[in-house]
Amino acid sequence: AQKITQTQPGMFVQEKEAVTLDCTYDTSDPSYGLFWYKQPSSGEMIFLIYQGSYDQQNATEGRYSLNFQKARKSANLVISASQLGDSAMYFCAMRENTGFQKLVFGTGTRLLVSP
Amino acid sequence: DAGVTQSPTHLIKTRGQHVTLRCSPISGHKSVSWYQQVLGQGPQFIFQYYEKEERGRGNFPDRFSARQFPNYSSELNVNALLLGDSALYLCASVRGQGITYEQYFGPGTRLTVT
Numbered sequence: 001a002q003k004i005t006q007t008q009p010g011m012f013v014q015e016k017e018a019v020t021l022d023c024t025y026d027t028s029d030p031s032y033g034l035f036w037y038k039q040p041s042s043g044e045m046i047f048l049i050y051q052g053s054y055d056q057q058n059a060t061e062g063r064y065s066l067n068f069q070k071a072r073k074s075a076n077l078v079i080s081a082s083q084l085g086d087s088a089m090y091f092c093a094m095r096e097n098t099g100f101q102k103l104v105f106g107t108g109t110r111l112l113v114s115p
Numbered sequence: 116d117a118g119v120t121q122s123p124t125h126l127i128k129t130r131g132q133h134v135t136l137r138c139s140p141i142s143g144h145k146s147v148s149w150y151q152q153v154l155g156q157g158p159q160f161i162f163q164y165y166e167k168e169e170r171g172r173g174n175f176p177d178r179f180s181a182r183q184f185p186n187y188s189s190e191l192n193v194n195a196l197l198l199g200d201s202a203l204y205l206c207a208s209v210r211g212q213g214i215t216y217e218q219y220f221g222p223g224t225r226l227t228v229t
Contacts, residue, residue, distance in 0.1 A: 004157075035217060043203055045158070045220035091157050100171030101148050101209050103218060105157030 002027045004092050006106035013082045014114055020067070021077040021109045023092030031097040034075040036066065039089040039108070048090075051075055082113045117142070119208050119221035127227045128196050136191040136224045140208030146170075147189040148218060149181060152203040164189055193226075201228045 003026040013019040025034065036048040051059045051066045059066040067076040079086060089110050093103040120139045128134050140147050146165040150158035160173040164183035178194045187208075193200055203225050207218035 037220070043205075043223045043225070045205060045207075047217045047219060050217055093157075098171070100165070101146055101163045101207075101216070101218060102160045102171050102173070103148075103150075103158070103207075104160070107155075107157050 002029070002032075002094055002096050002104045004094055004104055004106035006092055006109050008109045009107075010110045010112070012112050012114065013079075015084060016081055018078060018080045019082055019111065021079070021090050021092075021111065023075045023077065023106060025073050025075060025092075025094050027073075027094065027096055029096040029098075033095045034066070034068070035093045035095070035103065036064070036075075036077045037091045037093060037105075038086075039091060041088070045091070049077065079111075084113050084115065087111060087113045119206055119219055121204075121206050121221040121224050123224060124222065125225045125227075127229060129229055130196055130198060132196050132228075134193050134196060134226060136193075136204050136206075136226070137188065138191070138206030138208075138221060139186075139188045140206075141210075141219055144208035144210050144219075145187055146209040146211070147183055147187065148207045148209070149189070149191045150205040150207065150220075151175075152205060152223070153199075154202070158205055161191070196228045198228050201226060 032053045034051045038046045049061045065078045089108045092106045148163040149161040152158040162181045163171040167183045183189045203223045206221045
């Protein structure tokens with residue numbers, strides 16, 4: 001069964017610093033996708049970045065990059081130059097090639113950015 | 116283009132009652148998925164509908180049901196509400212069925228069962 005583990009309940013970072021949020025996953029399916037979402041206090045899940053299991057390069061989207069280590073089954077999110085607006089819950093999620101759109105989420109990491 | 120919309124934003128119901136939550140996907144998206152997010156946890160998959168057909172179902176009791184309409188909007192129905200059904204219910208729309216497509220979420224409906 002697919003599983004996502006986020007071991008950091010909370011992380012603190014100073015403004016303008018970089019921060020890494022950890023995510024490990026477990027699946028027996030060779031074809032899968034990994035996603036990171038940001039959830040502010042308003043509740044909406046905001047898509048940040050995607051990494052496919054067959055992608056050769058790590059995904060990047062602006063200040064977000066995904067450190068994908070397939071052999072270790074990890075997909076850490078790196079946020080560079082943190083901003084106060086980055087304070088939120090961050091969820092790692094995985095979708096296997098099951099034929100339907102089911103995302104399995106981790107328990108999330110709460111990021112607090114201080115001035 | 117408008118994003119995913121959900122209604123209502125907040126809802127308070129009593130145990131044993133029935134509730135209907137509504138979702139309109141992004142224009143052009145034919146797939147809608149429903150998730151339940153209990154406080155302090157990640158979202159849990161409930162249903163996915165694509166082209167008005169149920170394509171996947173999570174580990175939820177039969178009290179939960181859903182449907183998708185010809186305009187691709189969707190309803191989630193929950194019967195015989197329990198206190199444990201209190202949660203944020205999120206709807207997500209996807210452009211297609213491929214594994215690479217990202218899901219775009221709506222703002223959610225916060226359901227409180229008393």
